[in-house]
Amino acid sequence: VPVRSRHREPAGTLGRRAELVLSGRAWIQHRIQPVEVGIDAQGRISAVARTVPGGRRKDLNEALILPSAIDLHAHFREPGPPGAGEDFATGTLQAALGGVGVAVDMPNTLPPTTDPEALATKDARARRRLAVDVVLLAGLTSPARVPALSRTAGGFKLYLSPTTGIEPPAPGVSLRELLSAVEETGLLVSVHAEDPGRFVSARPPESVAAWDAYRPAGAERAAVERVLAAAPPGLRLHIAHVTDPGIADRLVELGQSFEATPHHLLEPVRPGLDARWKVNPPLRPSSAQTGLWERFRAGRIPCLASDHAPHPLAEKQRPFPEAPSGMPGIETMIPLLLARVRAGELSLDTLLRASADRPARILGLPLGRLVPGHRAHLMVVDFRRLVTVRSDRLHAPCGWSAFEGREAIFPIEHYFDGRAIVSEGEYMGDREGRVLRPEYARSPAARAAAAATVDA
């Protein structure tokens, strides 16, 4: 199960010549130690050892070389409505600057990415505009569309409640049929699990606390149980943005893949939070938030994901009930959590497993660890560089961050296939990101092999 992923490969070499050698420190065999990482001409890690002979050398001194993050949940709004204020170019730029090397893009676009034509349009719009790699999920609305979509999609996204830009499957569509159709393809399905039948409209949702009361954790729990009951055993299922410790425990018990977001992990419902903090599912009271964070620290939450969903500030400043749900977060996700590592509240190992290793396994991508053969998507972090988040230093076109003033550590460099794309907080890459598909999507045999790796 992805929850118990392994990290056992010894440091070693494949014998390919290193074109570039990064010399610094890294988390290797359960501790931080001096290390050199060789990168070959194909942009893959060729060696990880105390000393690596080879070509060009880059001395990073005390700084840490970490695998780039893989964000399982981002809304790049491509294509989006006029004035959406985000697209592939801006979204992946923020990813690059925040240490995210692969972002999984959601299908609630305009038009929604629910048919092969929309997916092809999206793929075409990605060319030469991506600062990092993306995986495109197709919206899962009808079993009949799944076979055609599966030829180009990187996976599927299922919304069980209405959300910005996409509707849940029609009432007549059987959840079991939908999920079985995806199982046939071997691809992943990520589920937004909230049951609108359990929403409680006792009072107008005019605050973050009232938003939580309106869309309670019980609605999440009911939807999760419904999905679990309908999911065929071979389905590669992933539950998005879990907010409740009880649900997390239930999913861990089942060995079920799921994610939590920085906002749900770090921020409880408090008086005075405005609609910038309006998200779906809602922020929870501090008892639930603390419980979620404790489980994350204990390594019991398999994946970290941003649910990056930027909305223009003017939209967020509308009266609370009308303000859209979602907040930008892909640029701050890793920096916020690295600051928690620096504060001694979280182990680096736990963060790397949740942000890189497990998401890569779930997506079937040769990424996420410092091992020979993996693509050299790497970031360089200096733990002395603690800063506070300032929206005017971020790169979201929406121009705001709910995390304003929080402590953060931004990567000083980001390597993409071994090429430096970020240096000293500036993007200097060449927009060479690609649309990726899981290795297991290529053939039934590769799918079986990948399933054995992930589920062992």
Ligand SMILES: [Zn+2]
């Ligand atoms: Zn989302």
